[in-house]
Amino acid sequence: MYTREISLIDTIKKYPLISPFIIIKIDAQRRGIEFSKAALSKVDPDIHQVKVRSFSREQKGLYPVALMLRDGTSIITRNNDRLKVREPLEIDVVDDDIVIRDQGKILEKVFYWEKPDYYDKETRRGIPMWKVVNARPQRLDINPYQFCHLWEKNMGCKFCGIAGTYRRSDKPSYLEFNDIDDTITEALKEYGRFTNVFLTGGMVTTGKVLFDDEVNYYIKVLEIIGKHFKTKKFPSQLLGAPYNEEQLKRIYNNTGLMSYSANIEVLNKEKFDWICPGKSAFVGYEKLKERLYKAVDVFGKGYVNTGIVCGVEMAKPYGFSSEEEGIEKTLEEAEKLMKYGVDVVSCVWRVAQESIFFKQKSPSLEYYVKIVQGLDNLRNKYNLCVDMDNYRRCGNHPDTDLSRIW
Amino acid sequence: MEIIFNQEIIECINNPNTLKVIATINNKGIPHVTFKDSISVNENGEIVLCEIIDSSVTNKNLVYSIWFGRSVSINILGINRKSYLIEGIPVRAIIAGKEFQKYYFYMQKKYGNIDLSTVWIIEPQWVKEETLEKRLIEEENKHPIINHLDRILKKKE
Ligand code: SF4
Secondary structure, eight states, X not given: OOOOOOOHHHHHHHOTTSOHHHHHHHHHHHHOEXXXXXXXXXXXXXXXOOXXXXXXXXEOXXXXXXXXXXXXXXXXXXXXXXXOSSOOEEEEEETTEEEEEETTEEEEEEEEOBOOGGGGOBOTTSOBGGGTEEEOSSEEEEOSBOSOHHHHTTOOOTTOOHHHHHHHSOOOSBOOHHHHHHHHHHHTTSTTTOXXXXXXXXXXXXXXXXXXXXXXXXXXXXXXXXXXXXXXXOSEEEEOOOOOHHHHHHHHHHSOOOEEEOOOBSSSHHHHXXXXXXXXXXXXXXXXXXXXXXXXXXHOTTSEEEEEEETGGGOTTTSOSSHHHHHHHHHHHHHXXXXXXXXXXXXXXXXXXXXXXXXXXXXXXXXXXXHHHXXXXXXXXXXXXXXXXXXXXXXXXXXXXXXXXX | OOOOOXXXXXXXXXXXXXXXXXXXXXXXXXXXXXXXXXXXXXXXXXXXEEEOOTTOHHHHHHHHHHHHTOOEEEEEEOTTSOEEEEEEEEEXXXXXXXXXXHHHHXXXXXXXXXXXXXXXXXXXXXXXXXXXXXXXXXXXXXXXXXSOGGGGOOOOO
């Protein structure tokens, strides 16, 4: 049962100690956005980022790929889906400023992300670089494997839309090493832009041992990137499969990688088994947690985290039966991980039309506010440093945004 | 935005030899004061603060201020001993893009190979001259009843 929902404006009033910027961000992600004609006329493809190719997204139109608020908070969201599960927030122009609006009320000014210099260049074999490496405001995102073995076996996570995205596009399943090399070389020529390199992609289950091929592939990519730096380690994050101890050590010792994530997605074993059948079959909930704890031994506290798709635990029919229960159980389980030094970061569940869950509805805004506040409090309690996944890196975790002020 | 600064104040703020401090508060109301050499005024009459250290208390407190509309205080002391107090509200944190890069290059040119976290834009609300000589005259005029009596005793022959 979902709680009766209160509006965005009333939620901001009800939670005066939570940043209104972050509440707006959550709702824009949860409900999507819609650009007015005037807002679209402010898009300049020579300046703004309108193209993106990642393992979970393909966009080459005139829409800005994301927004930024006055405080530097990113809002990674999309022009509203055809399904219109919820009423989107509106992006419009007032007094020459681009603004985000709900129920006729202007909430904040917004800015469109600027594209990096390398975006329109091509690799030595003529591949546009935006198709190889995707850019966040300060981060280079590489998705070497753009599909997922779990989907090949029809065991993908039920909220995940990457199979649909992949099948609708012309992208290759694997990126070519030379394309990555050319793009990274070019991207690093732009001084003052990037502070981090991020690697992720679909799961590769093959190899001598489970995930070995994935580990070997990432090691190769990290070597290609690492050759540019004078230090052995460089600011970087790998969001990969839950590796075993030997694999974790191999990747840490042989590359410049500084931080590691493996997503647990849902903080409850029963819901995890239902929502993530592939992860459950290949690794299992408890084993995934154990592997995260091992990762802290290898990478160090503050350099390991796990992501949750916040809200999917409420999906019907097997999700939690009330929002109160969902919040309580999620934070209870998050605390166990954080106590061990594994940070838990949340993404807002945007119901993806390409996913199995496409007919579901995400929980109320208040649900998210309570969970992100709870995660931020726990992080503070266990003194977990948020650098590896803060607002300047991913920009997609409202709870790490809240950690900016302590 | 209303223009708050006159040319003399702009020159004083932009002078590299001027001492500049900023006072901010955190979410518990605890104040924090620090010298910020990198404070300047831009062509729009706004204050620009280039924050080098991402995890500095000032940076965190400025985020708190922009989130909840809290003011910050800036005080400057020029080489001519003239001092100005400015109240401002942070209105933008620029962390990426061409505007950010402009300041990134400027800071590297000035300080060598250092990082830049955030370019803060602070909108001044008001400014007041705080130079001691000027304040003493003001105080005498506005609050003549406040004074130590011995200061106004007749001089003994
Ligand atoms: S592991 Fe799950 S969430 Fe990740 S790409 Fe595969 S199916 Fe999607």
